[in-house]
Amino acid sequence: xxxxxxxxxxxxxxxxxxxxxxxxxxxxxxxxxxxxxxxxxxxxxxxxxxxxxxxxxxxxxxxxxxxxxxxxxxxxxxxxxxxxxxxxxxxxxxxxxxxxxxxxxxxxxxxxxxxxxxxxxxxxxxxxxxxxxxxxxxxxxxxxxxxxxxxxxxxxxxxxxxxxxxxxxxxxxxxxxxxxxxxxxxxxxxxxxxxxxxxxxxxxxxxxxxxxxxxxxxxxxxxxxxxxxxxxxxxxxxxxxxxxxxxxxxxxxxxxxxxxxxxxxxxxxxxxxxxxxxxxxxxxxxxx
Amino acid sequence: xxxxxxxxxxxxxxxxxxxxxxxxxxxxxxxxxxxxxxxxxxxxxxxxxxxxxxxxxxxxxxxxxxxxxxxxxxxxxxxxxxxxxxxxxxxxxxxxxxxxxxxxxxxxxxxxxxxxxxxxxxxxxxxxxxxxxxxxxxxxxxxxxxxxxxxxxxxxxxxxxxxxxxxxxxxxxxxxxxxxxxxxxxxxxxxxxxxxxxxxxxxxxxxxxxxxxxxxxxxxxxxxxxxxxxxxxxxxxxxxxxxxxxxxxxxxxxxxxxxxxxxxxxxxxxxxxxxxxxxxxxxxxxxxxxxxxxxxxxxxxxxxxxxxxxxxxxxxxxxxxxxxxxxxxxxxxxxxxxxxxxxxxxxxxxxxxxxxxxxxxxxxxxxxxxxxxxxxxxxxxxxxxxxxxxxxxxxxxxx
Numbered sequence: 001x002x003x004x005x006x007x008x009x010x011x012x013x014x015x016x017x018x019x020x021x022x023x024x025x026x027x028x029x030x031x032x033x034x035x036x037x038x039x040x041x042x043x044x045x046x047x048x049x050x051x052x053x054x055x056x057x058x059x060x061x062x063x064x065x066x067x068x069x070x071x072x073x074x075x076x077x078x079x080x081x082x083x084x085x086x087x088x089x090x091x092x093x094x095x096x097x098x099x100x101x102x103x104x105x106x107x108x109x110x111x112x113x114x115x116x117x118x119x120x121x122x123x124x125x126x127x128x129x130x131x132x133x134x135x136x137x138x139x140x141x142x143x144x145x146x147x148x149x150x151x152x153x154x155x156x157x158x159x160x161x162x163x164x165x166x167x168x169x170x171x172x173x174x175x176x177x178x179x180x181x182x183x184x185x186x187x188x189x190x191x192x193x194x195x196x197x198x199x200x201x202x203x204x205x206x207x208x209x210x211x212x213x214x215x216x217x218x219x220x221x222x223x224x225x226x227x228x229x230x231x232x233x234x235x236x237x238x239x240x241x242x243x244x245x246x247x248x249x250x251x252x253x254x255x256x257x258x259x260x261x262x263x264x265x266x267x268x269x270x271x272x273x274x275x276x277x278x279x280x281x282x283x284x285x286x287x288x
Numbered sequence: 289x290x291x292x293x294x295x296x297x298x299x300x301x302x303x304x305x306x307x308x309x310x311x312x313x314x315x316x317x318x319x320x321x322x323x324x325x326x327x328x329x330x331x332x333x334x335x336x337x338x339x340x341x342x343x344x345x346x347x348x349x350x351x352x353x354x355x356x357x358x359x360x361x362x363x364x365x366x367x368x369x370x371x372x373x374x375x376x377x378x379x380x381x382x383x384x385x386x387x388x389x390x391x392x393x394x395x396x397x398x399x400x401x402x403x404x405x406x407x408x409x410x411x412x413x414x415x416x417x418x419x420x421x422x423x424x425x426x427x428x429x430x431x432x433x434x435x436x437x438x439x440x441x442x443x444x445x446x447x448x449x450x451x452x453x454x455x456x457x458x459x460x461x462x463x464x465x466x467x468x469x470x471x472x473x474x475x476x477x478x479x480x481x482x483x484x485x486x487x488x489x490x491x492x493x494x495x496x497x498x499x500x501x502x503x504x505x506x507x508x509x510x511x512x513x514x515x516x517x518x519x520x521x522x523x524x525x526x527x528x529x530x531x532x533x534x535x536x537x538x539x540x541x542x543x544x545x546x547x548x549x550x551x552x553x554x555x556x557x558x559x560x561x562x563x564x565x566x567x568x569x570x571x572x573x574x575x576x577x578x579x580x581x582x583x584x585x586x587x588x589x590x591x592x593x594x595x596x597x598x599x600x601x602x603x604x605x606x607x608x609x610x611x612x613x614x615x616x617x618x619x620x621x622x623x624x625x626x627x628x629x630x631x632x633x634x635x636x637x638x639x640x641x642x643x644x645x646x647x648x649x650x651x652x653x654x655x656x657x658x659x660x661x662x663x664x665x666x667x668x669x670x671x672x673x674x675x676x677x678x679x680x681x682x683x684x685x686x687x
Contacts, residue, residue: 006515008535009540013507058560119339121502121528123535125561130541139516139539212504213528213558215337239594256508261499 018249023204033236051207079198092216234282317581333496348605453485
């Protein structure tokens with residue numbers, strides 16, 4: 001049971017799960033870091049993109065990795081509408097109002113999806129050849145998903161580090177008032193950040209459709225994992241998201257294989273409790 | 289004064305005349321009450337994760353009731369259906385059944401999908417002395433509660449598990465077996481019975497592993513199983529679990545000589561794109577199962593739903609509705625007790641086999657093992673129902 005084969009396979013499984021967790025957590029962390037809004041509908045953006053890729057493949061045979069690109073402009077349109085109609089009005093509002101509004105949006109998007117496509121569990125019938133590395137089998141789509149995740153991280157690093165608007169995003173996240181006083185258009189930064197979060201969710205949605213079921217409430221289950229990651233990494237920290245996702249994914253996989261599959265489902269909640277009690281600012285966050 | 293008395297007399301006579309007319313009208317209405325519809329309640333999940341299965345169960349119930357109503361109903365009375373969504377949730381099912389009985393006044397309930405909502409729903413039904421007929425509930429303990437108004441089309445787990453163990457021992461003769469079951473009670477019970485029966489019949493132990501029902505990820509369990517290199521993997525899960533298992537077995541390079549699942553592996557939409565050939569399945573019904581009742585049913589189903597293949601959800605619900613209608617026709621009185629007494633004497637053919645209930649309300653039934661061969665299921669066991677020999681070669685994965 002404790003063979004290298006099982007250990008290696010378990011770590012690979014954990015990294016593959018972490019790549020999905022990273023996609024939902026990046027959106028959550030960016031929006032919270034800049035706008036101080038906890039967007040409970042982030043999972044539903046992923047769900048809609050997952051359905052989009054599913055139907056494009058099922059009805060028209062569009063390769064999911066192509067539809068992943070097509071989902072980005074679609075999600076930007078949706079994201080912009082949500083930002084203008086809901087999120088912008090919540091900036092600076094009470095936390096409870098933000099929670100209720102984004103929770104309501106999540107339920108509404110789930111309800112629309114259920115009305116349109118029913119609650120059936122679907123799966124994208126798409127497979128890539130697996131790779132054998134020693135005794136470890138790497139599932140093709142999971143390997144590509146990890147690659148896509150790395151590409152998104154590289155893009156994010158470039159965007160935040162090397163573009164003017166990216167630097168404004170970082171400045172606003174660091175000190176909103178200071179950024180305003182220095183002439184940063186924080187409204188533009190807010191909109192950009194929110195749209196960036198929805199675009200990452202669109203990419204994550206297709207990744208999700210390739211390895212999980214596609215159904216209206218799939219995002220609701222994932223949002224808790226996303227919270228666990230951003231709480232572990234530190235609210236609003238991108239580095240924290242990367243480390244938090246890997247820790248959560250690999251720990252879940254380890255508990256699943258070496259302890260119990262039942263307990264592995266509780267890892268995310270245990271992480272939330274432990275971090276909030278012992279280090280509320282998370283691994284990479286700073287105490288406010 | 290006299291004029292006033294005459295007016296009072298006239299008014300009195302008019303009142304008597306109006307009263308008599310009203311009474312006579314009532315007398316005319318009374319016979320019409322016999323032609324009032326018979327109210328029947330349906331509790332199924334129409335939202336939540338089991339909504340897809342629930343919609344098919346509802347389709348099966350309606351298919352037969354519509355058929356009966358179109359041919360004149362039961363003794364000239366149509367059957368009126370009242371449907372409640374219980375989300376396959378035990379608590380919601382309680383209130384749904386309570387509402388159907390207390391507010392709608394139904395004389396019987398056609399039951400939910402899954403053992404948990406069936407357990408709580410039938411408890412409520414029993415308290416009101418209203419029969420509850422389940423179509424999709426396999427847990428053993430459902431029939432250990434001593435209920436008198438509970439009937440179940442599902443023949444239960446143990447006959448299925450023993451049939452499967454016998455098939456494994458006689459035909460597959462595996463040297464090492466991995467058993468993967470969900471965390472639901474019916475699945476745990478079933479795997480335990482299968483393991484005991486296989487140990488008795490072939491002296492082979494089953495290495496068991498568990499997963500959360502409806503999980504999208506079994507990679508941990510499959511990693512463990514793969515390390516054990518079994519000849520046979522037997523999965524006890526829901527349709528969606530079958531799809532997840534096959535998909536991830538393929539991804540992780542787990543390819544034992546034999547794979548066995550419960551139910552029809554094609555039933556879940558999540559299984560789209562998979563090639564099922566050589567996968568073994570155990571159930572009491574498969575599409576194309578020989579028999580006049582099933583042939584009739586499948587013809588009806590394909591006429592009504594030309595785009596769909598008959599599925600095991602609708603067919604069992606159809607059989608439950610058949611059993612209820614038959615009881616309504618034979619009942620001494622159309623009330624809870626009358627229908628219950630008639631149900632206990634049921635002995636009719638249905639597409640899933642003869643419907644006859646044991647003392648505990650469970651249908652006596654037999655199970656078969658089928659295998660997908662060239663894209664369609666064929667019965668490979670037992671000998672009496674076999675339409676083809678089992679193909680003993682490894683599963684090949686995707687189309």
